[in-house]
Amino acid sequence: MPQPTGLFDGTLSLLQRTLNLRSAQHQMLSANIANADTPHYRSFEVAVEEELRKLRPEGRRVEMARTQNAHLPVPAAAAADRVTLRPAAVPAFSLRADGNTVDIDRAMGDLAENTLKYKTSAQLLSAKLKSLKNVIQGGR
Numbered sequence: 001m002p003q004p005t006g007l008f009d010g011t012l013s014l015l016q017r018t019l020n021l022r023s024a025q026h027q028m029l030s031a032n033i034a035n036a037d038t039p040h041y042r043s044f045e046v047a048v049e050e051e052l053r054k055l056r057p058e059g060r061r062v063e064m065a066r067t068q069n070a071h072l073p074v075p076a077a078a079a080a081d082r083v084t085l086r087p088a089a090v091p092a093f094s095l096r097a098d099g100n101t102v103d104i105d106r107a108m109g110d111l112a113e114n115t116l117k118y119k120t121s122a123q124l125l126s127a128k129l130k131s132l133k134n135v136i137q138g139g140r
Helices: 011-034 048-053 076-080 104-136
Strands: 044-046 085-087
Touching: 011 044, 011 048, 011 104
Parallel strands: none
Antiparallel strands: 044 085
């Protein structure tokens, strides 16, 4: 995560990353639900909490440095959009004989939870932008 600089304390970039992760999780959960009847389909989920933990200041990562002009720059957006996928928890009891690991009830619950967390992050981002707008306008 970039170091805080003046007015922008890193909150905007953190909220942006959170929204991107929640959106990726939504897509993955939707794919799992869509493939609930596909034989041998293995359900996956985005490791949202693990990705957010990587953004904590105490968990600093090694950053690539461009030491020569001939080196190609690494776009920050490309690295920021990578997510870690992990297999979703396999249901403890399954009556399915086709090898599909989608638990539709769990997937629907996870989708609802993810939607609430996405909306919360969007509301926090909106509030942050409104406060910045208020500061710019001088409190009018």
